[in-house]
Amino acid sequence: MDEERVYTAAVLVIGNEVLSGRIQDANLAFLxxxxxxxxxxxxxxxxxxxxxxxxxxxxxxLRAAHDYVFTTGGIGPTHDDITAECIARAFGVALERNPDAVRILEDHYGDELNEARLRMANIPAGGALLDNPVSRAPGFRLGNVYVLPGVPRIMQAMFDGFRHTLAGGRPLRSRTVTAFLPESQVAEGLAAIQARRPEVEIGSYPWVRKGRFGAALVVRAVEASDLDTVSDEIAAMVRALGCEPEITEGESAPPPD
Amino acid sequence: MDEERVYTAAVLVIGNEVLSGRIQDANLAFLxxxxxxxxxxxxxxxxxxxxxxxxxxxxxxLRAAHDYVFTTGGIGPTHDDITAECIARAFGVALERNPDAVRILEDHYGDELNEARLRMANIPAGGALLDNPVSRAPGFRLGNVYVLPGVPRIMQAMFDGFRHTLAGGRPLRSRTVTAFLPESQVAEGLAAIQARRPEVEIGSYPWVRKGRFGAALVVRAVEASDLDTVSDEIAAMVRALGCEPEITEGESAPPPD
Incomplete structure (x- = not known):
């Protein structure tokens, strides 16, 4: 792990059912x-x-632009599950019946292993299997591309099985200063702080609840000292506008409706 | 409206808060x-x-590839709201203070109109305003790009205000045949039907609920007669496997957990 390096990732959600509006994707938020x-x-x-x-x-x-790519969806047994085949074509390698994947499916399904289920053992050459503790049919990694199922419960269990193997840099820390003021009142002060502190990312997320206006002012920084300094500056600016802010670690979601 | 033409769209969700995991995007599913x-x-x-x-x-x-592009997010009063400026640069036009937008904000805010709020009247030259019935600050359309706010309630109200102006083709109809069988049992029959009926899109979405396996087999077609024929063929195939299917109009979501 290189402490100074910034590691980046992209997520690729594969599925007509998200674009047709049938389901709301939940995998992106988890990842x-x-x-x-x-x-x-x-x-x-x-x-x-x-x-x-x-x-x-x-x-x-995406694999050329980022350290990691995570795909979700399209690795089941039916005709519309074409992700593994497409990954093989993207890398220019053969799609092969993987003997380890066949063994996993044989152990799990026994006499009920049929040709459709065996399709889930078709893995691009050179792919390393990713364990599926829920329904056994494995995902796989090829190069920097991690190929995961679309069902959230299974995807999450698979991801948590290999996440310790992902090299990362220093985590981005975040803190939220909640101002009970319209966003427009903090805009000028916030812009001035952001201009002085380009190394820190400041986001402003307005909300209205029961006629009350507010804004979650989220500071994101690698250095704890930057996080302290900038969130203190923002809190002081909010106080100067006559409002006592609430300060919470992390990125607080808006208050409930 | 050209009945035979296929109209396509892309959605562009702009916002660090979705990529940081702070919020789960809901705008894509609505659109x-x-x-x-x-x-x-x-x-x-x-x-x-x-x-x-x-x-x-x-x-x-995206605007070169599709008939419509819808962006969400980044059109508020703070420093991190850079969407309007970026749309202007993408089109190679100036970002101007739009007199109609200024008037809307003056009417709404009166004495409380400040410079931060006036930023929301900065619109690319040639942009047509989109009415915001909730919080007044308008969105805009430039060419085939519709620029909408990120707050779902406001975005939805704005979209519903102009959607009658969007030319489309014949809607894709859909019907769901729910089979109470593991997906792998229907896979072969389903693939054969899809191969014979390339003009229809068939998706298979498995679910497990309380130990019971099932699959929503979704048929999507422009022609009502294709929808009838193919969903009947799928239902017959499921019956031949010893299971009485449930047939519902539209794309049914999985049963609740």
Whole structure:
């Protein structure tokens, strides 16, 4: 692990069911939180359909641009599960029946292992299997691309099984200064602080609840001392506007409706 | 409206707070459902940070590839709201203080209109304002790019105000055949039907609930007759496997946990 290096990642959500509005994706939010804790910056996410050219293009663009790519979806037993085949084509390698994956499926399914389930043992040549503690059919890693299932419960268990192997840099810390003021009142002071402190990222997220206006002012920094200095400056600016801020570690979500 | 033309769209979610895991995006699911009803195919979505080069590149790539682009986020009064400026740069036009937008803000804020709020009247030259019935500060359309706020309640109200102006093709209809069988048992039959019916899109979405396996087999087609034929074929295939399917209009979500 190189302490000074910034590690970046992209997430690629593969699935017509997200673009058709059938389901709301939940995998991006999970991966975003886990990668942040691991010291890896999630820089981009894409949602694409089950179309081979779209998958191949996106995988090749993202794996060239980032340290890590995580795909979700499209690795089941049916005709619309084309992710493994597309990853093989993106890397220019063969899609092979992986003997270790076959053994895992044989152990799990016994006499109920059929040809459709065996499709889940088709892995690009050179792919390293990722353990699936829930439903056994493995994911895989090829180069810097981690290929995960779309069902959130299974994806999460698989990710948590290998996340200790992901090299990251120093985690981005964050702290939230909540101001019970319209965002526009803090805008000028906040812009001045951001201009003086380019090494820190400051986000302003407004909310309205029961007629009350507020803004979560989120500071993100690698250095704890930067986090302290900048969140103190923001809190002082809010106090100067006549409002006592609330300060919480992390990125606080808006108050409930 | 050209009945035979396929209209496509992309969604661009702009915001560090989605990539940091602070919030789970809900705008994509809303837009996906609305666009489907409008006869517009959502082909791609991207989530990118509040970084000018990332916004400009994504806007220019997506607006060249699709009939419509919808952006969400980054049009408030604070320093991290850079979407309008980036859209202007993407199109190579000036960012101007729009007199109609100023008037809207003057009417709404009166004496409380400050310089930060006036930033929300900075609109790329040639941009047409989009009405905001909730908090007044307008969005805008430039060319085929619709620039919307990130707060879901406001974004939804704005979208519903102009959606009747979006030309679309014939809507994609869908029907769900739910099989109470493991996905692997229907895989072979389903692949055979898909191979015979390339004009129809068939998706298979497995679920497990309280130890019971099932799969939502979703058929998507423009022609009602194709929808009937293919969903009947799938239902017959499921019955031949000894299971009485449930048939529902639309894309049914998995049963609750």
């Amino acid at each position: 975003a939180g886990r990668l942040k804790a691991q010291g890896i910056r999630l820089r981009e996410a894409r949602v694409i359909p089950d179309v081979d050219s779209a998958i191949i293009d996106a995988v090749n663009t | 996906a459902g609305r666009l489907k009803a409008q006869g517009i195919r959502l082909r791609e979505a991207r989530v990118i940070p509040d970084v000018d080069s990332a916004i400009i590149d994504a806007v220019n790539t």
